Amino acid sequence: MNVKTGSTLIFRSLRPCLSLRSSCRGHQQSASQAPKHPAKRAERTEFRPAATSKYDWIGPPDRLSNLRPIIYHIPEHETPQERKLRHLRQETEDWNHEFWANQNFTFSKEKEEYVRSQLSAKGLSERDDDGRKRTLSIEEMAVFYKHFLDKNIARHANYNREWYRRNFTITLLMARVALDNTWRTLTGQTRGTARGKGKTT
Amino acid sequence: MYKTPCSRLTGVWKCLSRDGLVGVGVQQKLIANVARSHMSARRLIQLCRRDQAEWMTFQHLCFLKRQYVKSSSVLCQRARPKQEHVASVLDDRDDSVVRQVQQIPALKPEPGTVAPPCDPTEPEAARAARLEARQWKELKVEYSDLPGIYARLSKLKLTALVVTTAAAGYAMAPVPFDPVTFLMASVGTCLSSCTANSINQYFEVPFDSNMNRTKNRPLVRGQISPLHAVSFALACGIPGVTLLTLGVNPLTGFLGALNIFLYTCCYTPLKRLSITNTWVGAVVGAIPPVMGWTAATGSLDPGALLLGGFLFSWQFPHFNALSWNLREDYSRGGYRMMSVTHPGLCKRVALRHSVGLIGLSALGPVLDVTTWTFPLVSLPINLYISYLAFRFYRYGDRQNARKLFFCSLWHLPMLLLLALTCKKSRVPQDEAPVAPSTPSPAL
Numbered sequence: 001m002n003v004k005t006g007s008t009l010i011f012r013s014l015r016p017c018l019s020l021r022s023s024c025r026g027h028q029q030s031a032s033q034a035p036k037h038p039a040k041r042a043e044r045t046e047f048r049p050a051a052t053s054k055y056d057w058i059g060p061p062d063r064l065s066n067l068r069p070i071i072y073h074i075p076e077h078e079t080p081q082e083r084k085l086r087h088l089r090q091e092t093e094d095w096n097h098e099f100w101a102n103q104n105f106t107f108s109k110e111k112e113e114y115v116r117s118q119l120s121a122k123g124l125s126e127r128d129d130d131g132r133k134r135t136l137s138i139e140e141m142a143v144f145y146k147h148f149l150d151k152n153i154a155r156h157a158n159y160n161r162e163w164y165r166r167n168f169t170i171t172l173l174m175a176r177v178a179l180d181n182t183w184r185t186l187t188g189q190t191r192g193t194a195r196g197k198g199k200t201t
Numbered sequence: 202m203y204k205t206p207c208s209r210l211t212g213v214w215k216c217l218s219r220d221g222l223v224g225v226g227v228q229q230k231l232i233a234n235v236a237r238s239h240m241s242a243r244r245l246i247q248l249c250r251r252d253q254a255e256w257m258t259f260q261h262l263c264f265l266k267r268q269y270v271k272s273s274s275v276l277c278q279r280a281r282p283k284q285e286h287v288a289s290v291l292d293d294r295d296d297s298v299v300r301q302v303q304q305i306p307a308l309k310p311e312p313g314t315v316a317p318p319c320d321p322t323e324p325e326a327a328r329a330a331r332l333e334a335r336q337w338k339e340l341k342v343e344y345s346d347l348p349g350i351y352a353r354l355s356k357l358k359l360t361a362l363v364v365t366t367a368a369a370g371y372a373m374a375p376v377p378f379d380p381v382t383f384l385m386a387s388v389g390t391c392l393s394s395c396t397a398n399s400i401n402q403y404f405e406v407p408f409d410s411n412m413n414r415t416k417n418r419p420l421v422r423g424q425i426s427p428l429h430a431v432s433f434a435l436a437c438g439i440p441g442v443t444l445l446t447l448g449v450n451p452l453t454g455f456l457g458a459l460n461i462f463l464y465t466c467c468y469t470p471l472k473r474l475s476i477t478n479t480w481v482g483a484v485v486g487a488i489p490p491v492m493g494w495t496a497a498t499g500s501l502d503p504g505a506l507l508l509g510g511f512l513f514s515w516q517f518p519h520f521n522a523l524s525w526n527l528r529e530d531y532s533r534g535g536y537r538m539m540s541v542t543h544p545g546l547c548k549r550v551a552l553r554h555s556v557g558l559i560g561l562s563a564l565g566p567v568l569d570v571t572t573w574t575f576p577l578v579s580l581p582i583n584l585y586i587s588y589l590a591f592r593f594y595r596y597g598d599r600q601n602a603r604k605l606f607f608c609s610l611w612h613l614p615m616l617l618l619l620a621l622t623c624k625k626s627r628v629p630q631d632e633a634p635v636a637p638s639t640p641s642p643a644l
């Protein structure tokens with residue numbers, strides 16, 4: 001427990017405030033061995049599932065991107081297909097996180113700037129007499145919302161295309177992996193043994 | 202895990218704010234809970250007996266709990282991520298509520314928890330890590346949760362509305378009522394709608410995560426995998442369309458498949474590309490009553506198109522009013538909706554189609570679908586929704602948008618009900634007025 005607390009503290013201090021990019025792929029612990037301490041997803045979370053868990057774990061929505069991170073379970077004898085699927089899912093998750101973190105951050109920043117510029121154009125200060133932040137009316141904000149959408153239309157369209165493509169690929173691969181596993185179970189093959197139909201001697 | 206304490210808390214909080222006095226029942230419960238700690242009980246009763254002017258604040262409650270929990274060390278709970286018990290049952294609650302609840306230690310110990318004493322010197326980082334660990338859920342599908350998950354995946358309430366409009370279409374058709382066909386048409390429409398909604402949610406996971414309205418959907422929370430959702434969609438869609446094609450008639454089956462295609466492959470991607478998505482969505486909404494009619498008659502009559510027209514026109518005041526108050530979310534999520542990009546058009550279209558409903562109602566007797574009483578009895582509700590649409594057009598504020606939206610929710614069922622009551626009854630053949638079609642041989 002102490003080691004974990006210590007490592008948690010270290011990770012927290014190293015974590016940048018705005019992690020717009022995650023540099024590492026998370027390959028989390030395998031079921032059989034003692035939990036290794038993966039240093040890879042340190043930027044986004046310090047949570048580590050127990051070693052005995054055989055399932056993936058999903059976390060709370062990320063602060064920046066509102067997407068939920070997943071820690072993937074690595075089975076004992078992972079087939080190449082399963083590894084490819086896991087890598088693809090992890091990579092898509094990171095790519096998604098980066099896009100949305102960027103999007104939300106840019107939106108907030110531009111919204112603040114817009115509000116500030118509108119208020120200064122009217123000659124008002126940022127905070128009113130009660131110390132509360134001044135807000136603009138819905139109609140004034142609507143101008144900003146429209147502008148934001150129009151400005152980003154190409155970017156959104158590209159993201160859309162890419163997201164659909166990745167989603168399809170991942171689902172097809174998941175289907176293949178599931179079918180392979182079912183086939184293996186039905187024909188009585190076990191993982192990681194000598195290939196062929198048999199049991200080991 | 203959080204249901205009982207939270208609901209108790211909510212009960213207390215609601216009780217307090219409503220009449221200023223802790224309700225007797227809740228008081229008893231609280232007292233029962235603190236019974237072991239005399240000090241805390243006395244304090245609680247003292248607080249309760251204060252006069253109405255002095256409210257028991259949330260801070261008092263937290264303070265009491267702290268006292269109670271500290272004094273009885275057994276109850277001081279420190280949550281460890283226990284993998285075998287961690288609730289893979291994700292609450293229906295909003296995440297924000299779950300986060301709030303996690304700030305408060307539970308009043309009762311979790312069964313099987315080892316409770317080390319609370320460490321007031323626990324470093325902040327470790328505490329935060331512990332709280333975060335509680336929010337991680339194992340992605341293990343509990344079979345008992347599946348019905349609820351499927352219900353949310355297929356947007357069951359919306360599906361029910363769609364099936365109702367299809368049933369109304371069937372009922373309005375000028376043919377004798379056949380319960381078997383009716384049932385098959387309803388089930389087929391239900392399954393098709395489930396498919397369309399599931400595929401829609403499958404496509405929209407990252408967008409749904411970022412909008413408040415949709416962030417508790419099953420795929421967003423990871424309650425099932427994308428493959429599972431697609432399999433469910435196929436398991437609903439294939440039998441659904443097959444049932445419609447073989448059990449009802451091919452035209453209805455075709456319309457069902459067309460609707461699924463329009464919704465998943467046209468409307469869903471278009472939402473992020475162009476404002477024409479609203480018109481496509483209106484067509485999607487208009488097809489179910491047409492399907493109901495064709496299930497009954499087997500052909501695409503003007504009456505079917507009239508009913509479809511009702512739904513088509515109704516969509517605009519309904520959706521435009523809804524989207525008016527979600528402009529920020531739509532903008533941030535990258536959705537191109539009229540309310541954001543063309544606000545003037547949004548209001549005009551809503552008004553135009555609300556008024557158009559009056560005209561469509563007048564077509565009822567013209568097309569022999571309803572009697573002449575229908576335009577008259579439906580005039581009040583049509584005028585009311587047009588009035589609200591006019592106010593929305595004129596003022597364009599949140600209040601008027603909300604009013605228009607909520608009006609549209611009851612307006613449609615009322616309209617369909619009135620149409621049903623004013624349905625033109627078909628005189629049966631043998632009672633038809635005797636008018637010899639052939640000249641009598643005697644003459």
